[in-house]
Amino acid sequence: MGDMVTPLDRRVPHPLEQLSIGECNTARDVILSTHGVSVIDFRTINLEEPPKSLLQPFLDLEAEGRIPKPDAYPPRLARVAYDVISENKVFEFYESVVELVTGAVKVKELIDASHQAPLVMDPDDEDKRYFQGLCFAQDKRSGNPDSNFYAYPLPLIPVMDARTKEIVRIDRLGTGGKQDGLAKGTHNKEIIKHCKGAEYVPELLENGSRKDLKPLDVIQPDGPSFTVTDESLVEWQKWRFRVGFNPREGATIHDVRYEGRSIVYRMAISEMYFDSVNVAADGTATEQPNIVCLHEQDNGIGWKHTNWRTGRAVVTRHRELVVQFIITLANYEYIFAYKFDQAGGIVVETRATGIVSVVNIDEGKTSMYGNVVSPGAMAQNHQHIFAVRVDPAIDGPNNTIVLEESHPVPTSSDRNPAGNLYEVRQTPIKESGGHDAAPEHNRIVRIMNPNKTNPISGKPVSYKFKPPPTQKLLAQPGSIQARRATFTQHHVWVTKYKDNELYAGGRYTLQSRDEVDGVADAAKRAENVENTDVVLWSSEKSE
Amino acid sequence: MGDMVTPLDRRVPHPLEQLSIGECNTARDVILSTHGVSVIDFRTINLEEPPKSLLQPFLDLEAEGRIPKPDAYPPRLARVAYDVISENKVFEFYESVVELVTGAVKVKELIDASHQAPLVMDPDDEDKRYFQGLCFAQDKRSGNPDSNFYAYPLPLIPVMDARTKEIVRIDRLGTGGKQDGLAKGTHNKEIIKHCKGAEYVPELLENGSRKDLKPLDVIQPDGPSFTVTDESLVEWQKWRFRVGFNPREGATIHDVRYEGRSIVYRMAISEMYFDSVNVAADGTATEQPNIVCLHEQDNGIGWKHTNWRTGRAVVTRHRELVVQFIITLANYEYIFAYKFDQAGGIVVETRATGIVSVVNIDEGKTSMYGNVVSPGAMAQNHQHIFAVRVDPAIDGPNNTIVLEESHPVPTSSDRNPAGNLYEVRQTPIKESGGHDAAPEHNRIVRIMNPNKTNPISGKPVSYKFKPPPTQKLLAQPGSIQARRATFTQHHVWVTKYKDNELYAGGRYTLQSRDEVDGVADAAKRAENVENTDVVLWSSEKSE
Structure with a gap:
């Protein structure tokens, strides 16, 4: 059993502070006791942010430098997503909201079938929950577990029933080129023989990493100019804001103020959406723990003017405070950054990196659906x-x-x-x-x-x-x-x-x-x- | 008299190398001797780049590592822009091209009246060459010569005849707001009394510069990774290119090759164009000497991938080589940068900084033509x-x-x-x-x-x-x-x-x-x- 957390145990957590381990365990225990003997598979347990009607007055008090009294704190809530699994293996997906201090269940919602639970995919069958598996071969001859398997895509997609964990079928993908139209089965028996390695770990590169780049060191001898308190409050220059985190949005930015003036109540990456011609991303197994990093960086000249009468130049640098997090989703990584500058500006940046999504293509062919990026590996056109x-x-x-x-x-x-x-x-x-x-x-x-x-x-x-x-x-x-x-x-x-x-x-x-x-x-x-x-x-x- | 420069005097200059002082003097002397006794006012003397039919084979030889023989060098040319001023003060604007080794004048062109010589402005009179003067007051009470005069725009534009140097008229500008329509003469007698200082030199700032920013030092302890030879050849990573410079385009980039493969023959900022509602920029006196700077910089993550099976992350930084130059044009500075990255990418960046262009506006009024950015100073909407x-x-x-x-x-x-x-x-x-x-x-x-x-x-x-x-x-x-x-x-x-x-x-x-x-x-x-x-x-x- 986890520890019950109350304001008496320790300092009262800020309403935007992430749940502690103890709070998560409390939420878990409340849910387990609610559903009795059913098997429960927990997906996520996260802070449920307070409603604005309670949080806004709290933040305003705080911004005025008046520390709110314990009874001015909004109730501390956890949102719990989980599957309830009956004896005949029927899954029901729930989301519930637990009040942590009292242990009360404020919301208990059975998500209906029109809402598939996150990370379930099945474009064909309306009533089943299937997973697709994207399959690659790995060249094990180097003995290096990081040999890049994306260079060897297999034109097979096994489809698994999420409830029974059984493979219900194996879809065979086309591997032909422009010249084949929609013909199937154009591949040789040895599907990946014409594929070639495309390594990225330095020790597997033929000539290693480049040797001719001299070090460029960024040093802050006196440390950073920002402070972080309460595990969530960031103060830098004239800025003050809170950083939260949840697995859906990554880092969330709250109560942004500049010289004490309010600018943003909340800001987050609300959605990312994949659409590809014939590949969908596998989510569950590939999401990595997310880490938010906070750093200052120099971004060149901030402002400059030369008085042509006196010749005197005045220049400022463009220093930024960056809240950054990176999500690994199978082959891709997404880099999200919130950048705050010294002139009151905010930039939200989204970048994609990692390895392009590929499928198998026959030797020597080209496709109208994408580009061959490595022999036998075709990166399909798609949008993010x-x-x-x-x-x-x-x-x-x-x-x-x-x-x-x-x-x-x-x-x-x-x-x-x-x-x-x-x-x-x-x-x-x-x-x-x-x-x-x-x-x-x-x-x-x-x-x-x-x-x-x-x-x-x-x-x-x-x-x-x-x-x-x-x-x-x-x-x-x-x-x-x-x-x-x-x-x-x-x-x-x-x-x-x-x-x-x-x-x-x-x-x-x-x-x-x-x-x-x-x-x-x-x-x-x-x-x-x-x-x-x-x-x-x-x-x-x-x- | 300047020195005649021949390949015998010194090493043969590369065809894209800027003119030496000696070469400039040679060109000047050739022009002076051509025009006899007329008064000549020189504007610019610059390298005239060789025609492509001569330069391209030269560069290809060079890229193959075969140093061209002296007779494979294109003729060394200078372009000279100048006014010939007759006794009755008639100006004729010429551009001539001088072959430096022989002293021959290859081109001698009288620019006709439809082409006003650079830096002459006159929107009204077809046949005259007039200058507008933008006038500001300066608050001299601080004794600081860099007190920002742009905070005190005067609603007067004296117009000078470029040939006679006489003020031919003084245009009075409107200073009214939305509420005045096109009415004139809405200002008080004391036009700038309601203007306020807007200083930018640190010693004139009320509270000085910000004190709470800790140092961020960028250090290359082993020096930069690039080399510059021949005063023009830049080599960095897999890149190799030449940098030229002229007052019209600033830095010019030539013969860009990556891993020995040709990418760009020549690239430059071809044009910048001002259009403002009722203000034009003064050019002559305000152009500053231009300096090209070359530096490496770090621009965050270049590429990253985490193998979700092993947890191993591989990350590269995004190092860039930047060719940058800044032009001061009265109140504005333009920052131009050519950025070369480690993946073969090139970015051309244009940024404007400095001080916004302003005109006088009556106290307390707002305008549909722009924004009041400092009391009495209205920045007009315009395009660059x-x-x-x-x-x-x-x-x-x-x-x-x-x-x-x-x-x-x-x-x-x-x-x-x-x-x-x-x-x-x-x-x-x-x-x-x-x-x-x-x-x-x-x-x-x-x-x-x-x-x-x-x-x-x-x-x-x-x-x-x-x-x-x-x-x-x-x-x-x-x-x-x-x-x-x-x-x-x-x-x-x-x-x-x-x-x-x-x-x-x-x-x-x-x-x-x-x-x-x-x-x-x-x-x-x-x-x-x-x-x-x-x-x-x-x-x-x-x-």
Whole structure:
């Protein structure tokens, strides 16, 4: 049995601090006692963030330097995801919310069949839960366990029933090229004989790593300029924010303030979405423990000016504070970074690295579905689309999202005699909905607090967001991919804040049939989003 | 008299090496002797790069490690720009090309009136050459000569005749806000009394610079990994290229090779273009000496993969070699960088910094033409549009530019039963012309050598260029801005190579009436650009 954790045992945890081991064990025990004798397979146990109505006043008190009293702390909650397995091997997937101090179960939700539990995949059968296995051969002759097996893709996909753990069938993949059309069985008997090694661990590289790069050392002799307290509070320069973590979103950023002024209530990677021609990613076994790292970095010149009269140059460097985490998903790694700079700017960066996803292709052939990247290994064309959710709080919770564009002005003798005038147009978004990037109009998305005026400009205070004009989902309307990723239909969504509405694709996305309770459903509520608690979502393709 | 420079005097300079002081003096003396007794005002004396027909074979010999013999060196040329001033103060602007060894004048060109000489401005009078002066007050009370005068813009523009050096008139600028419409003379008598200081030199900041940033030192204890020889040849990792410099383009990059394979013949910033609502920049007095700096930098994670079976992570850093130069143009500085990475990638970066361009505005007013950035100082909305010229040579001079896009494919039972297929379309550009970015189709511009096949992919070798989808010029068709910057009508231009065709806006852009012999004129030749010596131009807005 785990330890019951109460504020009396130890210091009261901050409402955004991750669950301790003791708290996790408490949640587990509560769930076990709730379901009696059933077998329970736990998936995740995580902090359930407090509702905004309780957390916002707490954070405001704290920002004013007034330490909230214990009775001002929101209840400490854990969200537990688990399977209940009956004797006849029927699985039921639950999500429950446990109040840790009292042991009360606040929510106990059986997730219905339209929501497959995370990490279950089966595009064909509506009522079964199947896994696909992607198979590779490994060249063991080197004896090195890190010899790169992705160089030897096998054109076989065994399909396993998640409940019975039995292989129900083995799908055979095509391996032909352009010249074969849709013909099957074009491969030789020795499927991978023409594949060649493509190693990446240094000791297996033919000539080792490059030797001609001299060291470049980044040193902070006096240590970093930031501090971390409470296991979650980061302070650096004029910034102050909290960092959380959960397995769905990775690092989450909370209560961002600059010189004491509120900017963001919460910000996170809301969704990542895979769509590939004929390969799906295997999740369970390949997710690695996630680690958030925090570091300062120099990003070149921040600002420079030379006074041409005196010749004197003044230059500042562009120092950034970076909250970074990396997720390994089978062959891929995704690098996510939140970068805070010294001028009040925030950049959210998404990068993909690792090894490209490959399938087998016959010797000497080329494909219209992708590129041969190593002999016998063809990397299929596919899209990765992510979403970032920003719950802004520019000088307070009530903000307005404004689309701002630059437009030409017709030549006229009174207003534009030389034809060189253009105008900047601002259109406030009044109702929840989806919008698109429009680089041809230099469209930017301004997050504005209409209740506060910048004393210099005389205009409302605001942050400017640049929506990346990346390509949207290419799958056909009506396809499973399009139905379960409605969030990819627009670059930008604006919705009214609602507790627990965190995921662009809905809570249960993986192999779901449809996007349910995602950002498109939120937008459909057609709520007022002007001068209120508004949420901004950005959907974009990763490179 | 300067020294005559011949290959006998010293080592033979590389054809891309900048002119020595001696060579500049030789060119000056040749021009002086050519024009007899006229007064000559020299503007610039620069290396005239050899024609490609002579330089390319030289560079190929050199790349093979065969040092060309003296007689294989192209003639050494200087381009001299100068005014010839007659006794009655008539200016004639010339550009001449001098062969340095023989002293022969190869070209002597009187630039006609449709081409104003660089740095002369006059939007009103067709036949005169006028300068505008932007006037500011300076707060001298601190005694600091670097007190920021841009905080005190004066609403007066004296206009000077460049030939007589006389002030021909003083233009009075409007200072009103939205509420004044086009009314003039809305200002108080004390125009700048409501302006406030906006200092940037550390000793004038009220609280000094920030004290809470700890040092971050970047150290290369064994020195840099690159070498520079011949004053122009840079070698780093698998890269080898030459760096030139001229006052029009800044640093120029030549003969880029990677592992001995040719990639780029020449690449440079071809054009930068200002268009502002009611302010033009003063050029002459404010151009600073330009310095090219070369450094290595770390740009985060280059590649990473964790083998989920063994837990072993392999990570490389993203080391870059950066060729950077900064131009100060009055209030602005432009930072240009060519970045070469360890995976064969090249990034051309353009950044603007310095101080925003401002005009006076009455106290407490706001404007539809820009933002008040400091009391009394309004930064006008305007565009900066640059062009980069890339003369590619992917594995040789004959290349083809291909537009590559991703498109949905209709659902059909035979080809796309699940609706998740999309196709990649390639369209080779056959004739010179302009093209646009199309992020909605994920359009990329592929520079391909159709004569060489990548042995792994089975496809032609190529480099991929991502055209930034920035907003085009907003000035009306027919305006001076639109007429003299035709290059801004498309994001990408493709032309057939022609010697000396280096500038997107034509050779004589500043205050010209029309773009002459720029990229649009080059495109109009409607030449074949498939599998030939082709040039790629990218026009884009800077932030």
